Amino acid sequence: MPRHDTQSSPAEGVSRRSVIRGAATAGAAGLAVTALGGALSPAAAAASTRAPARAAAPAAAQAGGEPKDTGGPIVVHVRNAKSGDIEVFSGTSQTRLRDKDLAARIARAIG
């Protein structure tokens, strides 16, 4: 069962749904860069930033409705893809997710 824990979240809560939706927006770049760190060459990293957007678009549709306007990027940090430990940042809020499925999908999205 996915679980999430929101910290220091003033008004802008971030849910698993908004993460999936947000991946289709500007935050998708952060998703790939943060998850990969220094593991990729710049060229490979640049190429990979496009992949999640394509992969996440169906997810947004799956979740239903238009992506919520967060007023800025959503940044996803997959701390541990195997355990599904994910941090999601938006505005001045931070949410900690434990979602193996989402982490696996993100990992697949970056190739």
Next chain:
Amino acid sequence: MSSHREAPEISKDPVADSTDVYAFVSPDKPDTVTLIANYIPLESPAGGPNFYEFGDDVLYEIHIDNNGDGRADISYQFRFQTTVRDPDTFLYNTGPIESLGSPNWNRVQTYSVSVNGRSLGSGLASPPCNIGPLSTPDYASLAAAAVHSLGGGISVFAGQRAEAFYVDLGAIFDLGDLRPFEDLHATFGLPKLPKAAGVNATNHVNVHSIALQVPISAVTRSGHPTIGVWTTANRQRVTLWDADRGENVNSGPFRQVSRLGNPLINEVVIALGDKDRWNSLPPADDKQFAHYVTQPGLAALLPVLYPGVFPNLEALVKSGKPRADLEAILMTGIPAGIIKGFTNFTGSVVADMLRLNTSIKPAKSPNIFGLLGGDPAGFPNGRRIADDVVAIELRAIAGVTYPLIDPKFKPDGAAGLLTDGLTPASVSASPLGQFPYLGVPYSGYSTPS
């Protein structure tokens, strides 16, 4: 330095690097306290065309603990916003800046102030940097116009100032050399050095200061005149380089990246492996670092660096007795009954804060050695602009204050003489006689690099 570039991580982030904190009863308004937090170490005055400025992405804070638990009861927060009026020129200014509203000033910074989440003011002008006689022809007046009244008797200033802290960095960081005593230095088998006058490495550099003047009644609890003061800088957890836009994107909650209360603590007391973590924690968590204060490495080093000069200190270090004197001075405040008529004790919580007993009136003839010089209005009772905190802490660590807890201990003769050879006269820019007290910053035009 007091806290300039004092820890590995923050040394790479100058706009968030706190350098000095001052807290004193305002000499010209003794019903107020002045609190100053300096940032951005060692600004070269000619450092253009992108002159120094506060970080728009940094949350700056000045905290006050008034119940002795090492946690903030009052937090003043400062956020900055930079506006570029004309992005099509490389110039910081396109003509003389003769007022804060000058259209010639191209890169303008304003800020907001809040206390415990309540807004005190916004859109407040921060002055430009002091560039030179053509760009900032009357800098003193220009900066004076940037002192804002926030109501409730509070004044605020945020902008460039002359560095007031004086220290012989070049010698001290060369294996603890104090030039006036360097003929006594061990020199590790290398040729002896002749003793010499100190060199103020922080002369002719600027900092960025956040200064507040607040009624004492607004920061103290009734019957408890002593406050603990420190500053922090905070960054959002995520910084992402947006290569498409050529700028950073920040996201997530703010987390503390810099902290400063007493001078020189994270600089020369906390060990290298703990400095970054220390910067991320509140004073309330300082018990875990107390051993650095009660068994200071510098006390053990002095007899090694200056063989034969500190035999009594060497014996004290070898005895393993904890330095309760230093713990009182730096971590709890000095309890009543130790020094006649004086206390700045805040309780048993071990916490690095600059403690100021606000009931002690400003000295008519301040002594730069503060309490060690018989002047209870100076460091470690708060800290004034001119206090010689380097000499005070050196002397305390060398054992001068140990008799406070063990009257039988006799400090070494040299302990009471320790100095890096500098005085307030080593600072070229004179302090102001009124808020914000720190001197007019050095201009790029007139200051040799």
